[in-house]
Every structure is written in C-alpha cells, then in structure tokens.
Amino acid sequence: DTGVSQDPRHKITKRGQNVTFRCDPISEHNRLYWYRQTLGQGPEFLTYFQNEAQLEKSRLLSDRFSAERPKGSFSTLEIQRTEQGDSAMYLCASSPGLAGGRRYNEQFFGPGTRLTVL
C-alpha cells in the first residue's frame, strides 16, 4: 500500500493556459474523489468516481473543469483557460468501497497539487 499519489506536486502557469493533474489511487480502491482547498479553508468537494463512472459533480466544477477516470484506475483533472481564482491546492482521495470492510468509506488523501496561476 503506497498511498495515493499525485503529479505534479506544484504547477505554475500563466492565465489562460490549460493544465492537467494526475491522481493514482491506492491499489484496488474503486472510489476516487477530487477536492480543492484554498488558503485557510477546508477542502471543498469537486467530483467523485466509482470505478470509471463519474457519479457526482459539484457546482464548483465549471465548464472549464473536466475529470476522467479511464478504466477505473488513475484519474486526471484538467482545467482549461485557467484563471487566477483557480489558484489552490487540488487534492485527490480514494476509498476502498465494499471490499474495505469496516473502513470501506474512509477516504485517504494524496499530497495534493498546488496550482499557482499568474
């Protein structure tokens, strides 16, 4: 169990550019979540996958944001035409689902990707 990994850890981009982040969940975790955290606040939910199906999306996820989880393994979060307001820490989490026994819905977080939009 190597934990949730995210890449890159830091990203600096200019306004208007597109960026893509990757998340690799804990092996055999079938549930994957994306959150966004701004300074001094708790994380806010963006979207949720069960296997490859995107089952829930927040209203925070504007048309410029898209997330995928092909084949139910890793996930990508893309932000198009970035804005300064997109600057935040983007966190990925996974949970085991029913295979996880008593802890089936406990969410385990990755180290995050810090995005700075200039």
Add this chain to the structure above:
Amino acid sequence: KQEVTQIPAALSVPEGENLVLNCSFTDSAIYNLQWFRQDPGKGLTSLLLIQSSQREQTSGRLNASLDKSSGRSTLYIAASQPGDSATYLCAVRLEYGNKLVFGAGTILRVKS
C-alpha cells in the same frame, strides 16, 4: 446545506497539556465523521473515523466522540507533544451522497 464549524480556529498550548478540539455540524443526517491532520503545504492524514452509529473512537493519544443528535464531535488529544502541531480538520459524510463536507480547521501549536 450542511455546514461544519470548528472551534477554536487556533490554539497554542504548552507541551504535555491535554486539549479538546470542537466540531459542529448543522445537519444531523450524517453517515460518518472523519478527523484529519494536515501539516503545512501537505495533504491530509486520516486520524479517526466514527460511523454514525458509534459514540467514540480511540487511537493512541487521540479520542474522538460523536453526538449525532446534537451535531457535535470532539477530538481529545492527551499529553500533547510539539509533533502534534498541525491543522486538524473534521469532515462529515452525509447519508445521501459520497462527498465529505469539511470545517475550516483548527491550527494547533504545541510549544516545547
């Protein structure tokens, strides 16, 4: 809409002190509550998860309680150490849906 509030926003204590962090939530229809630790610039580490049917969970020097009907949870840290310095976040999962709703956190500093 579920809202989660954590009090105090910041806390500074001398090493060895026992302390309590508070979390309250407005909608009691929760599935579980999870306490996390976050070090500066890092991701979240899960500390304790309490299912809605449980009253408390313990792990080492940490004890978390849940009073679902009153919408409250507390995290008790015994014999605090400088290494406990971090931001502590509580989050609730609603009965409907899978997302976690977080509080803004309590910034804890334990002085040696």
